[in-house]
Amino acid sequence: MNKKRHLYKRPNPVEDAKIKVTNRIIDEDSTNRIGLQNPTYIVIHEVSLGTGKSPITYNMEHYANMVKQYGKIGRSVGFHYVVGDKEVCQFIPDDVATEHTGTKFGNTNSISVERLICEGINYEYATHNQAKLIATLMLKHNIPLENVLTHKEMQRRFGEGEKKANPKQCPSRMLAGFRGTVQDFKTEIKRCFIYGWFFEDLLDEKTKNNIPKIQEVAKERFASKNSELTPPKMLRDER
Numbered sequence: 001m002n003k004k005r006h007l008y009k010r011p012n013p014v015e016d017a018k019i020k021v022t023n024r025i026i027d028e029d030s031t032n033r034i035g036l037q038n039p040t041y042i043v044i045h046e047v048s049l050g051t052g053k054s055p056i057t058y059n060m061e062h063y064a065n066m067v068k069q070y071g072k073i074g075r076s077v078g079f080h081y082v083v084g085d086k087e088v089c090q091f092i093p094d095d096v097a098t099e100h101t102g103t104k105f106g107n108t109n110s111i112s113v114e115r116l117i118c119e120g121i122n123y124e125y126a127t128h129n130q131a132k133l134i135a136t137l138m139l140k141h142n143i144p145l146e147n148v149l150t151h152k153e154m155q156r157r158f159g160e161g162e163k164k165a166n167p168k169q170c171p172s173r174m175l176a177g178f179r180g181t182v183q184d185f186k187t188e189i190k191r192c193f194i195y196g197w198f199f200e201d202l203l204d205e206k207t208k209n210n211i212p213k214i215q216e217v218a219k220e221r222f223a224s225k226n227s228e229l230t231p232p233k234m235l236r237d238e239r
């Protein structure tokens with residue numbers, strides 16, 4: 001566990017609480033809806049600046065238009081969520097599959113959470129929001145932290161051929177250790193459980209009412225060794 005207690009600064013609590021998940025679900029007949037899924041994994045992405053292909057001027061609107069456009073021109077690539085520093089948008093429902101991992105397994109069993117990188121964005125707030133959204137989705141779908149993978153790790157485990165041998169360096173900044181490692185990011189996810197930071201608009205009433213209890217259990221579980229493997233299902237079962 002990283003010794004730094006507050007790696008990613010979060011916005012002040014009032015501002016933080018104001019951010020809701022904006023529903024920008026793409027059309028039912030979009031070609032980047034490739035079927036239904038029951039998500040058991042969550043994939044950490046960063047918009048593909050890592051490849052050097054995306055200009056820094058590409059903002060949330062750019063990606064929103066892109067995913068919409070792809071769905072109209074027969075492309076199957078998509079993303080479920082894009083997370084910025086001040087806004088979080090959902091484009092594809094959690095139970096709908098889309099191509100985002102380069103692996104058949106990943107594309108049909110996981111939710112993609114892209115972190116926006118663009119001009120003027122506050123990296124720490126965006127990273128905090130990404131962790132907070134992933135914690136929320138873990139809780140919502142009973143997905144354990146061990147099933148939260150980077151895009152790279154998803155390809156390494158479930159990819160084939162060249163993809164497995166040379167997985168994509170995504171999320172590139174995090175993999176490079178910029179302002180924290182993947183492990184630090186997972187610590188931030190645990191903090192979300194401990195402090196009860198969730199996008200509550202995505203949770204049902206029963207789960208919301210149980211957040212204090214979930215926090216209590218998370219405090220105990222995440223304080224122990226090997227806490228990495230603590231499944232939120234256990235947290236839910238005990239509420």
Ligand SMILES: [Zn+2]
Pocket residue numbers: 044045046100151170171
């Ligand atoms: Zn990626």
